[in-house]
Amino acid sequence: MNMQPILANFALILLVLMVITGAIWFWDVFVLSKQRRAAANAALAEYDARTAKLTSDGIKVETNKRAAIEAAHLRQPTWVEYSGSFFPVIAIVFFLRSFLWEPFKIPSSSMVPTLQIGDLILVNKYTYGIRLPIINKKIIELNNPERGDVMVFKYPKDMSQDYIKRVIGVPGDKITYENKRLTVNGTPVEYTPLDDYLDDEKPVYHKHFIEKLPGSQHRILNSEPARSFNLDAVENFPQRAACDYSYDKFTCIVPEGNYFMMGDNRDNSADSRYWGFVPDKNIVGKAFLVWMNFGDPKRIGSIQ
The missing domain is CATH 1.10.287 (Helix Hairpins)
Structure with a gap:
C-alpha cells in the first residue's frame, strides 16, 4: 500500500x-x-x-x-x-x-479489515527512535518494532513512497507461510474463524480470521481460491538468499536489522513476500490511531 x-x-x-x-x-x-x-x-x-x-x-x-x-x-x-x-x-x-506525530491517508485496501480506504491515521514518529526529518536518519535509539505492530516505512524500492503493513517477523525470526497460514520460529500461528467479511468495494465475501501472533492478535482476510502468493511476482530483492520459495510455500529467516511485513488483506497486498525485507533505516513510525474517516466517522479509534 x-x-x-x-x-x-x-x-x-x-x-x-x-x-x-x-x-x-x-x-x-x-x-x-x-x-x-x-x-x-x-x-x-x-x-x-x-x-x-x-x-x-x-x-x-x-x-x-x-x-x-x-x-x-x-x-x-x-x-x-x-x-x-x-x-x-x-x-x-x-x-x-x-x-512526534505525522498524519497519513489510507489509499488502498491492502490493510483491510484493520484499515479502510479513506482512513486518516496518525503515526507515532518517536516510538522506534528519534530520526532526523527529511533524511530519516536515526539519532536516538528507543524501542524496536514488535510482531503485530502496524508500521509505516519507506518502500525499499522507492524511498519517496511511504508504505504501511504489519510486522510479521523481527530480526532472526524464521517465517514460514504455507496454505495461507503462518509459522513463526517453528510454532504454527493460531487462527480463529469469524463470519465472512463483505468487501466494501465489490459484492464479494472474504474468509475472515483472528490471527494470533506471539504477543498480539488482529484480524486478517483471505480470498478464495487465490494461492498463498503469486510465485511469478516475487522479485529479486536484496538478501533473497535468506528465503526459500516453492509453488505455495516460502520460508524466510529475517536478516539482522530488517523486518518482514505483510498486509492484513493477505491476498490483496504487495508486501515482503514479493519485494523483500524492510531495513531499520526505512522505518517512519508506528500507526496508532484512526482520527477521521469522512465517509464513516465510526472508524475513529485506536489501531490494533
Whole structure:
C-alpha cells in the first residue's frame, strides 16, 4: 500500500518555509527593527526641533502628531509582519510532524479489515527512535518494532513512497507461510474463524480470521481460491538468499536489522513476500490511531 501523506513532500515544504520565515524574522529582530527605530528617532527629533522653533516664534502647534509619526516609522512592512506571524506556527508544526506525530491517508485496501480506504491515521514518529526529518536518519535509539505492530516505512524500492503493513517477523525470526497460514520460529500461528467479511468495494465475501501472533492478535482476510502468493511476482530483492520459495510455500529467516511485513488483506497486498525485507533505516513510525474517516466517522479509534 503506497501511503499518502496529507500533503506530498510536506516535511520538505515545511522546512523551506520555516527557514525562509525564520530568516526574515531574525533579520527583522536584529537588523530591520533597529533601522526602523533609528529612522523613528530621527523623525521625532526633527519634529521636536520644528515644533520648538514654531513655538518660540509664537505659532501654536498641534503636538498630537508625535505618536503617529513614531508608529508610522516603526510599522513593519506587510511581508515582514506576515513572515514573523507564520514563523512560530510553521516551526511548531514542523517539530510536531517531524518528531512526534505525522498524519497519513489510507489509499488502498491492502490493510483491510484493520484499515479502510479513506482512513486518516496518525503515526507515532518517536516510538522506534528519534530520526532526523527529511533524511530519516536515526539519532536516538528507543524501542524496536514488535510482531503485530502496524508500521509505516519507506518502500525499499522507492524511498519517496511511504508504505504501511504489519510486522510479521523481527530480526532472526524464521517465517514460514504455507496454505495461507503462518509459522513463526517453528510454532504454527493460531487462527480463529469469524463470519465472512463483505468487501466494501465489490459484492464479494472474504474468509475472515483472528490471527494470533506471539504477543498480539488482529484480524486478517483471505480470498478464495487465490494461492498463498503469486510465485511469478516475487522479485529479486536484496538478501533473497535468506528465503526459500516453492509453488505455495516460502520460508524466510529475517536478516539482522530488517523486518518482514505483510498486509492484513493477505491476498490483496504487495508486501515482503514479493519485494523483500524492510531495513531499520526505512522505518517512519508506528500507526496508532484512526482520527477521521469522512465517509464513516465510526472508524475513529485506536489501531490494533
